[in-house]
Amino acid sequence: MTVLRDSFQRRINYLRISVTDRCNLRCIYCMPPEGIPLMPHSEILSYEEISLVLRVGAKLGINKIRLTGGEPLVRVGVPRLVRMLSQIKGIDEVSLTTNGTLLKRYALELKQAGLSRINISLDTLKGDRFRRITRFGELGDVLFGIEAARGAGLRPVKINMVVMRGINDDEVQDFAKMTYEEGWHVRFIELMPFADVAELVPSSEVRQRIMSFGKLEPCSPVTGNGPAVYYRLPGAEGTMGFISPVTEPFCSNCNRMRLTSNGRLCPCLLSEDYVDLKEVLRGSASPQELERLILKAIASKPERHHLADGIVSIKQNMSQIGG
Ligand code: SAM
Ligand code: SF4
Numbered sequence: 001m002t003v004l005r006d007s008f009q010r011r012i013n014y015l016r017i018s019v020t021d022r023c024n025l026r027c028i029y030c031m032p033p034e035g036i037p038l039m040p041h042s043e044i045l046s047y048e049e050i051s052l053v054l055r056v057g058a059k060l061g062i063n064k065i066r067l068t069g070g071e072p073l074v075r076v077g078v079p080r081l082v083r084m085l086s087q088i089k090g091i092d093e094v095s096l097t098t099n100g101t102l103l104k105r106y107a108l109e110l111k112q113a114g115l116s117r118i119n120i121s122l123d124t125l126k127g128d129r130f131r132r133i134t135r136f137g138e139l140g141d142v143l144f145g146i147e148a149a150r151g152a153g154l155r156p157v158k159i160n161m162v163v164m165r166g167i168n169d170d171e172v173q174d175f176a177k178m179t180y181e182e183g184w185h186v187r188f189i190e191l192m193p194f195a196d197v198a199e200l201v202p203s204s205e206v207r208q209r210i211m212s213f214g215k216l217e218p219c220s221p222v223t224g225n226g227p228a229v230y231y232r233l234p235g236a237e238g239t240m241g242f243i244s245p246v247t248e249p250f251c252s253n254c255n256r257m258r259l260t261s262n263g264r265l266c267p268c269l270l271s272e273d274y275v276d277l278k279e280v281l282r283g284s285a286s287p288q289e290l291e292r293l294i295l296k297a298i299a300s301k302p303e304r305h306h307l308a309d310g311i312v313s314i315k316q317n318m319s320q321i322g323g
Helices: 047-060 078-086 105-112 127-134 138-152 169-181 201-209 278-282 287-299
Strands: 013-017 063-066 093-099 117-121 157-163 185-190 228-231 239-244 255-260 264-266
Touching: 047 078, 047 287, 063 078, 063 264, 078 105, 078 185, 105 117, 105 138, 117 138, 127 138, 157 169, 169 185, 169 201, 185 201, 201 239, 255 278, 255 287, 264 287, 278 287
Parallel strands: 013 063, 013 255, 063 093, 093 117, 117 157, 157 185, 185 239
Antiparallel strands: 228 239, 255 264
């Protein structure tokens, strides 16, 4: 298999693909209440265009992908895209990150289309708080979605919780308990400062709070390509991962690139740089030209971001870049 490396000799084998900039929620740390100015549909890559990019990427060494957004499941026909992408030679894993609200409807179809795994974002187990954080979501929809995913055999389901001081940090132990009671695989994520909503809670503090509840045993990830560091409470079926982009940055092991819904290939979530693939895709794109552009984007991948120094160098938010 081809091994693709960037200028810092990091292996690049993972592409996160944003399939839409639209979302049916407005999480306070991700979007303003009125939402973001939406791209015209004509700007958004078709499923055929995404497949073409991935066919070239797979030949270069990309073997794992994750569909994200905006909310990927608001785009019509995502199971069809999953089927197309999972059949590309060289692609070993197609996963999805979702807010879970539409999973009850789509979980089985996604599994049957070839989806390997799913991550569901959920920041609270309290209904009124869920409505405040997402601005109008219903907690029950996500809980049904989690059950639907498990029932469809999309296991392990990972639950992503962004921990915010004074907003939901009093629930970290409740989420830890779910690793016992429900076998959830919970990942605690440090808040990145795209919007001024709350103070982040460092992962070291979250671990400390959970340790007062039970001993944390280091363990290997159940599956995944990501930056989380994993632990388990003694006897729990589920695990806990800590993703700490601000206080414990993982840039030196970063293996990913991002494709936005309008065809920009971004080397880093926290950089404004990108290479535009859409024009070439809609012109007389040859696979050689696409390959040249993909390699150009990979070569421009920065060594690290500067979040720990309080520097956020982007004007877009997560829903636009594809979190
Ligand atoms: N709509 C889907 C969802 O919410 O899972 C996929 C897109 S969302 C942008 C992807 C992930 O980014 C979610 O887990 C969300 O919690 C996370 N996210 C968004 N803004 C964030 C921020 N400021 N800091 C940390 N994580 C953030
Ligand atoms: Fe939508 Fe996901 Fe952003 Fe929440 S985090 S507003 S669900 S894109």
